Amino acid sequence: AQSVTQPDIHITVSEGASLELRCNYSYGATPYLFWYVQSPGQGLQLLLKYFSGDTLVQGIKGFEAEFKRSQSSFNLRKPSVHWSDAAEYFCAVQSYNTDKLIFGTGTRLQVFP
Amino acid sequence: SQTIHQWPATLVQPVGSPLSLECTVEGTSNPNLYWYRQAAGRGLQLLFYSVGIGQISSEVPQNLSASRPQDRQFILSSKKLLLSDSGFYLCAWTQGGTGYFEAFFGQGTRLTVV
Numbered sequence: 001a002q003s004v005t006q007p008d009i010h011i012t013v014s015e016g017a018s019l020e021l022r023c024n025y026s027y028g029a030t031p032y033l034f035w036y037v038q039s040p041g042q043g044l045q046l047l048l049k050y051f052s053g054d055t056l057v058q059g060i061k062g063f064e065a066e067f068k069r070s071q072s073s074f075n076l077r078k079p080s081v082h083w084s085d086a087a088e089y090f091c092a093v094q095s096y097n098t099d100k101l102i103f104g105t106g107t108r109l110q111v112f113p
Numbered sequence: 114s115q116t117i118h119q120w121p122a123t124l125v126q127p128v129g130s131p132l133s134l135e136c137t138v139e140g141t142s143n144p145n146l147y148w149y150r151q152a153a154g155r156g157l158q159l160l161f162y163s164v165g166i167g168q169i170s171s172e173v174p175q176n177l178s179a180s181r182p183q184d185r186q187f188i189l190s191s192k193k194l195l196l197s198d199s200g201f202y203l204c205a206w207t208q209g210g211t212g213y214f215e216a217f218f219g220q221g222t223r224l225t226v227v
Contacts, residue, residue: 009154032213034213034215036216043218044216046215046216049215090156090157092216094207096211096213099162099164099207100172101147101162101205101207101216102159103149105155106156
């Protein structure tokens with residue numbers, strides 16, 4: 001069955017530090033993969049997406065994600081976190097057969113100055 | 114441009130009352146439509162999705178149902194609300210057809226069952 005796991009519920013980092021948010025998925029083949037961000041009181045915004053090609057994907061706001069088929073992972077990274085990055089981050093998986101789109105439980109990022 | 118409308122924004126309903134939340138999309142045709150419930154610590158739980166008129170896939174057995182009477186209209190319903198139905202409900206759409214597309218979300222409905 002299609003599923004998404006975000007093992008970290010809450011992460012705290014200092015401004016300027018690097019960031020990695022973990023995402024693992026379960027799917028019979030390579031799904032469509034997404035990362036979304038939800039700032040407080042705001043809707044969800046797409047950061048980046050992946051289906052095929054280069055396994056390192058660049059997104060908006062300086063984020064990138066790396067697809068690792070052997071680990072069924074699609075981790076989100078940022079070299080240097082800004083205070084404005086504090087938000088909740090969701091990994092999502094979409095089936096290319098059924099268009100079913102499911103989200104992980106989210107990781108709340110807190111940034112300290 | 115495409116827009117998504119979801120209403121009402123907030124709703125307080127007594128236990129046992131019916132529910133109808135409506136979502137409409139403008140500016141596109143044959144979208145994929147989704148209903149999610151967002152709860153703290155549980156992320157966005159997929160409730161229903163639809164790839165066409167009258168085509169509804171249910172993901173979570175519960176007290177809710179969904180319908181798609183028109184191409185760009187998606188309705189979430191309940192005949193009798195339970196306290197556990199309280200939550201934040203989001204409608205979303207993606208472009209239909211082959212490919213992977215960004216999901217766009219409505220503003221959500223905060224439902225409180227009392």
